[in-house]
Amino acid sequence: MQAPRKAFVLYPQSNHQVKEYFVKSGRLAGALCVSLLAMAAHAAPPVPSAQKASTLQFVPFEAVVKFKGGTVHRMAAGESLQSVSTPLRLGLVKADASTRTASSDPTAATLALVRQLRARSDVEYAHPNYLFQLSATANDPLYPQQWHYPPIQLPQAWDITMGSANVRIGVLDTGRTTHPDLASKWHAEEYNAAAPGTSAMDTANWRHGTHVASIAGGATNNGVGTAGVCRNCKLVNIKVASANGQLSMTSVIRGIDWAISKNVQVLNMSFESQQPCSSTNATAVREAVARAIANGVNVVAAAGNQASPVTNTTPATCAGVVSVAATAPGNVLAPYSNYGSVTLAAPGGGGVHQPPYSGYGMGVGCPDDPGSSFYPYSEGVLAAWTTTPASGNAHCYRYLSGTSMSAPHVAGAIGLMLSVNPTLRPAQVKQLLTGSASPLPACNGQCGAGLLNVAAAVSNARNVSTGPCGAGMTRSCVIDAIGQYRRSDGSLVESVLAYGQLWTFDQYGQATGPARDLRSRPHYASGPCAYAPTGADCVIDSATTLDYPGFGAMDSVTAYGRYWNFDGVGNGLAGNGSSLRSVPRYANGPCAYAAANVDCRLDTRVLIDAPQWGGLVESISAYGRFWNFDAAGNPLAGSGSDVRTVARYANGPCAYAAAGSPCRFDSRELQLVPGQGIIETITAYGRYFVWDEFGNPMPGNGQALASVARFR
Known part of the structure; x- marks a missing residue:
């Protein structure tokens, strides 16, 4: 394959020389579309934006204003405004009739009125005349x-x-019934993990799954029965109980893995085994739960009903699980609930009565049904119920008590949190739940963080950073690799690797879901991540994606002194896991700068198929230097030079490097944008840099990574 001509890829040539080449070759520079750019953050406007205002309600063309001084000021004639005086220097200011008649956008006109008032020197404050509303019921x-x-x-x-x-x-x-208060809530896909390939309906006597689902997300505001916590969320039926009511470990594991494959975001597990998740007997469940959490699934589990410390309960004690104790009316720990090192508590119902009545409450609208074990108690949680087949599978409602009931309150709350911020990671959700919980002094520290506070959790969820920089917490933001892949339809998929996790964004910079642990990708788990120290993040040094003619999509990574190549479906290619030093061009290039007996590490590696450069180009930076190779692996001009010899780098990322130390890049990407040329992006020293194909800085160049919306 012919080597590329004078491309700017890490070549130590001036912007003038690059411009001259591209002009002569007939290529024109184009502005990069906004979807590929990280735009600079702006200060919040002094009044609500029209977009935000659309979610708020206020009286159009009116503003509440407080004047300075000891008297109420009148608006001057000619300002097209009038004031309605009140004591305490307050005024209700209205736009005049002509303004109201002429305006086609009442929201914008009202906000303009507020801005006009705030600009006056005699105004202390002004804001729209907001409308209040009763809390939703x-x-x-x-x-x-x-x-x-x-x-x-x-x-x-x-x-x-x-x-x-x-x-x-x-x-x-236990599966689902045809209860009418849940009929509209079930997702079309369902699964019988106890007997794959058969119906997932609940045909047994004890309709536990119907009651639990009704709490988490039963139909609401339909004038029928009860209300569910997350009324608009979809419920996914995963039956893990056999026909005789047994819940085997294999059924639970199959159910978890099926849920992962169907992009379920929340899993409710209102069951327990009386052994710690750390037990060797629970290893398979522990691994399944870990897979779910690594894939961004929030796992909620009942703490158990043995009135004992939760430490001997699975899955509640599995790492990363949100474990839920139960409270009784009066916000006290329910007498049956397990307690101690739980995440938090939620209502589960009260009153443990004499056996065999424990937790079994009365029915509402139910026929007599001995199989449902109705007893005349109403301290439990009220939700949907379906009686046994012997009584005609009658649909009604009933009270039940147990941590089985407390868990779906939390699962539904997480559904609401993800509704306002769908990219929240499980660890963030758990942190938000505990940080917003209401204290329960009567629990004496046995109820975890306290009582579930849904309003606070949802409110706090709206503004949480969910990008790579948010994952860094107090650390400076470091992105290991960025890969940009363009589908056949021209749409862009951006993959960002940092802190052992993978984020994906669409062409508009919107996250396509929560970050996933790199170990959740099987080819990474058995490849580079197998070399990561136990308990540590899986760190990828470089990653690049390419759709190469005649081969298709390829994912190529380096980590821990080794390299891996995978095809579009994750199959490994020849040589995977080999040392970088076993590749001659690396051994004679970047690895020659690595200390003896130390892994050779590449900072960045990019593959790009650019016709204007003659075809495939491999570009590498490491140890403060750069190398470029053609498709045959031959080094191109300038290979081995210090990156500071390239003007745009010297004036960009390298300006932030410590004096006397090599200039290092965290990530680098070259993207061929149809009709717009090649765009280069680099992250280094907590900042983001972007240049057009002539090496000219583009908007946002040099801004802090934490100020880039999708990286926050």
């Missing part, structure tokens, strides 16, 4: 009997969101 006739929602601030959370149909809550339980 449900019109379901049994909602007033759902005592368990006000204590967790659920009505206030509904003022923020009622959930999104894009959020899927998986219910690993």
